[in-house]
Amino acid sequence: MRHVDSFEIQPPAPHTNGVPRSAWTRSGRRVSRWHRPYTAVLVALDFGAAALASYFAITSFAQAMAGFTKGHDDLFWFRMVAYVLLPLGWLIALWGHGAYDRRYLGIGADEFKRVVRAAITVTASVSFVAFAKKIDLSRLSVGTALIGALVFILLLRYGSRLILHLVRRRAGQAGHRMLLVGTLPETLEVYSAVTRSPAAGLVPVAIHITDGYAASRGIETPVPVHAGRDILGLVREVGADTIAVCGSASAEPGELRRLAWQLEGTGIDLVVAPQLTDIAGPRVHIRPIEGLPLLHVEEPTLSGPAWLAKNLLDRVAAAVGLVLLVPLFIIVSLGIRISDRGPVFFRQPRVGHEGRTFRVWKFRTMYTDAEERLATLRDLNESDGLLFKMKQDPRVFPFGRFLRATSLDELPQLLNVLVGEMSLVGPRPLPADDGDFLGDVRRRLLVRPGITGLWQVSGRSDLSWDEAVRLDLYYVDNWSLAYDLSILWRTVGVVLARKGAY
Numbered sequence: 001m002r003h004v005d006s007f008e009i010q011p012p013a014p015h016t017n018g019v020p021r022s023a024w025t026r027s028g029r030r031v032s033r034w035h036r037p038y039t040a041v042l043v044a045l046d047f048g049a050a051a052l053a054s055y056f057a058i059t060s061f062a063q064a065m066a067g068f069t070k071g072h073d074d075l076f077w078f079r080m081v082a083y084v085l086l087p088l089g090w091l092i093a094l095w096g097h098g099a100y101d102r103r104y105l106g107i108g109a110d111e112f113k114r115v116v117r118a119a120i121t122v123t124a125s126v127s128f129v130a131f132a133k134k135i136d137l138s139r140l141s142v143g144t145a146l147i148g149a150l151v152f153i154l155l156l157r158y159g160s161r162l163i164l165h166l167v168r169r170r171a172g173q174a175g176h177r178m179l180l181v182g183t184l185p186e187t188l189e190v191y192s193a194v195t196r197s198p199a200a201g202l203v204p205v206a207i208h209i210t211d212g213y214a215a216s217r218g219i220e221t222p223v224p225v226h227a228g229r230d231i232l233g234l235v236r237e238v239g240a241d242t243i244a245v246c247g248s249a250s251a252e253p254g255e256l257r258r259l260a261w262q263l264e265g266t267g268i269d270l271v272v273a274p275q276l277t278d279i280a281g282p283r284v285h286i287r288p289i290e291g292l293p294l295l296h297v298e299e300p301t302l303s304g305p306a307w308l309a310k311n312l313l314d315r316v317a318a319a320v321g322l323v324l325l326v327p328l329f330i331i332v333s334l335g336i337r338i339s340d341r342g343p344v345f346f347r348q349p350r351v352g353h354e355g356r357t358f359r360v361w362k363f364r365t366m367y368t369d370a371e372e373r374l375a376t377l378r379d380l381n382e383s384d385g386l387l388f389k390m391k392q393d394p395r396v397f398p399f400g401r402f403l404r405a406t407s408l409d410e411l412p413q414l415l416n417v418l419v420g421e422m423s424l425v426g427p428r429p430l431p432a433d434d435g436d437f438l439g440d441v442r443r444r445l446l447v448r449p450g451i452t453g454l455w456q457v458s459g460r461s462d463l464s465w466d467e468a469v470r471l472d473l474y475y476v477d478n479w480s481l482a483y484d485l486s487i488l489w490r491t492v493g494v495v496l497a498r499k500g501a502y
Helices: 035-060 062-069 072-096 110-133 139-171 184-195 231-238 247-251 253-262 305-324 326-339 370-380 398-406 408-418 439-446 465-478 481-497
Strands: 176-182 202-209 225-227 242-246 269-273 284-289 292-297 345-351 357-363 423-425 450-452
Touching: 035 072, 035 139, 072 110, 072 139, 110 139, 176 184, 176 231, 184 202, 184 242, 184 247, 184 269, 202 231, 231 253, 242 253, 253 269, 305 326, 305 408, 305 423, 305 481, 326 357, 326 398, 326 408, 357 408, 398 408, 408 450, 423 481, 439 465, 450 481
Parallel strands: 176 202, 176 242, 202 225, 242 269, 423 450
Antiparallel strands: 284 292, 345 357
């Protein structure tokens, strides 16, 4: 067990936890600095994107702009507006909407939402100036410049985020070093949650327990545990730049308020991790009442216009997909018949929406005697859940391995989507004969199972049973149409990488 018994404040050593003393100011201040060069790069990319969009608009509609740039002076000012002032306007709008705030950079959708809001501001400003000055501009060219700038900025920021995530995963840099404060179970739960996604850049480096020194004896911990320490002194010692107050520790308003006062001017971030896990941001709202911030959690949206749009999208996409994929279906069918004599499709009972049983359509990837041979392979099961999984399953014929690796065996499930038994995105469909749908697991039956889902883009067959269930329940509780589209986009990359498919 890693445990540090420390009840006195010790001055930080010249180098602690790999963090040189020079990283702190004279007042002991240390600020996470990764965002500064990253923000500078974003500023340059945003300016270039706006200028590039103006260039494309001008070259695409040169004839429409010719009347506005007749004189030499007009041409100079036109270029100044297009290539300097308009891009600067974009930067001001982006800054005003918090698109450079480090709290929103690198993770989540807030950064992109703020870019869209900035685009609305720029559009409104350009329209107001043109109306006030009675400037005769080509609406098509201005619209192209503004929409083009928005698209370029979003694409470049998305690419920058991918590079940032790569640096965080490969090098372990460009992140926030966190000190977790709370009881040991609470801090370990937060540790598990934040380390589940290295791309988020949150790196717990130590734990400060609030329930007494003896509470952690005999328990293995992934980072050092401290008790009875001055928190600011401990932050300096371990080289942290973020304090995460976990669970019940956040319920002491006086202590939490005094800690926030202590952190003023230190550059250290204070975050609160309440005992409310796996609830996405759109469902959580803060409502301050007489100085008391109340955390309001809305119910999951499992009906209404958005749900209707999801159903419509499922049916239309399934119908179009089945028509377009007919040639591929023929090729795959021939490959299966050549590999093993027997039916092309495999149909198995699954549990669907509200516990209704249906038969799922899949391309057959195993020999026809697979069910008879299963009994002899039970001891070789590599899954800890309901489904039998084996990386080198001898029941799968070679062409079937290819179908599984590329997920082509799942495509016939579009038939289930078309008739309303499944959805494009949803929880994993589980067999009906041996499924345990009691307790929390039953909640996943509130929605239709999906061809893809969080389990598909988060590891597929490499996931443990508990983790797969957690992801399914998270999807049910936090579903949205935008979330579905995001999962569909991520599925493309996962399928191409053939990650976790066997």
